[in-house]
Amino acid sequence: MKATTLALIRLWVVLCVCLSCACTMHAQELTEDAGIIELETTSGSVYYGFIRGQSDEALEFETREGIRMQIPLAQVQSMRPAGNNEASTDTTDEDVMAGEKEKEEPQLPRRERPANGLLVLPTSYAPRAGEVQIGLYELSYIAGKVGIADMAEVFAGSYVAFWNEGQLAHLGVKITPWETEEAAVAFGGMVGQLFFWNPSTPSYHTLLFAMGTINTGHGWVTASYTTLAGEPASSGWLTLALDIPVSDNVRFLGEHWIPTYGASSSILLGTRFQTGILQIDLGMCGSLDKGDLFDNVFPWLGIAMVL
Numbered sequence: 001m002k003a004t005t006l007a008l009i010r011l012w013v014v015l016c017v018c019l020s021c022a023c024t025m026h027a028q029e030l031t032e033d034a035g036i037i038e039l040e041t042t043s044g045s046v047y048y049g050f051i052r053g054q055s056d057e058a059l060e061f062e063t064r065e066g067i068r069m070q071i072p073l074a075q076v077q078s079m080r081p082a083g084n085n086e087a088s089t090d091t092t093d094e095d096v097m098a099g100e101k102e103k104e105e106p107q108l109p110r111r112e113r114p115a116n117g118l119l120v121l122p123t124s125y126a127p128r129a130g131e132v133q134i135g136l137y138e139l140s141y142i143a144g145k146v147g148i149a150d151m152a153e154v155f156a157g158s159y160v161a162f163w164n165e166g167q168l169a170h171l172g173v174k175i176t177p178w179e180t181e182e183a184a185v186a187f188g189g190m191v192g193q194l195f196f197w198n199p200s201t202p203s204y205h206t207l208l209f210a211m212g213t214i215n216t217g218h219g220w221v222t223a224s225y226t227t228l229a230g231e232p233a234s235s236g237w238l239t240l241a242l243d244i245p246v247s248d249n250v251r252f253l254g255e256h257w258i259p260t261y262g263a264s265s266s267i268l269l270g271t272r273f274q275t276g277i278l279q280i281d282l283g284m285c286g287s288l289d290k291g292d293l294f295d296n297v298f299p300w301l302g303i304a305m306v307l
Helices: 002-034 093-104
Strands: 037-041 046-054 058-063 067-072 076-081 132-137 141-148 152-159 169-179 183-195 204-215 220-228 236-245 250-259 265-275 278-289 292-307
Touching: 002 183
Parallel strands: none
Antiparallel strands: 037 046, 037 076, 046 058, 058 067, 132 141, 132 292, 141 152, 152 169, 169 183, 183 204, 204 220, 220 236, 236 250, 250 265, 265 278, 278 292
């Protein structure tokens, strides 16, 4: 009799525990169902789920299917309680892929990132994948570049009378294997036909270069060295450049070209004005020869579109 009583007590305890767990899980499910929200991003994507946390910059969101994502607050268009029919909508694979894309941080203002290129030189930083720039310089030279995989760029240019033999032209590639907000390193090469004033004897050269860019907190400093392939490394030129942003629309640029084989050095100074996709460079270029501050000074003009 005692054994039967003990068995009944144990069975009763087990049933109570199981019932308590089931009720707790059911209550939690009801609570979560009641808290489902509909979140819409600025890109038009819509998600149904729960807010799991929030920082100063991003919202931690979990869909009904248990997929967690970090959505920047700047990309949240609206949030509202979801209706019963809407709450039952499943998240598709396309939504998940869009959510992953939403994790990307919005691009910094132009004044907080290096220029997409100096007056003549590039910087060590790689352009964004797919970014295209096309420009006309000194009203006679057309040049362009395109960013590849956020780590390289292909660039080319030609004197506008490209049908003339002996034209000035170049084609090259730059690769950025290391890049942070503080600094970047790049290297590359180009093939150039550098002398167009003597069409009967065109000259072709292959140039190799390496460069580094440092963020000073107030702008960027770039140093590069270029040499001719097949020639002694000392027969090249060093270039020092400055990139100082004043605002999102104005920045000061400067380049100092220093040949290592005894020729005169040159300075190129200018201001860039940029609004939307259009940028205009105005400046001047001159050579430093035998103590003269400037010799043979001429204006510099560049007009480009960055897409």
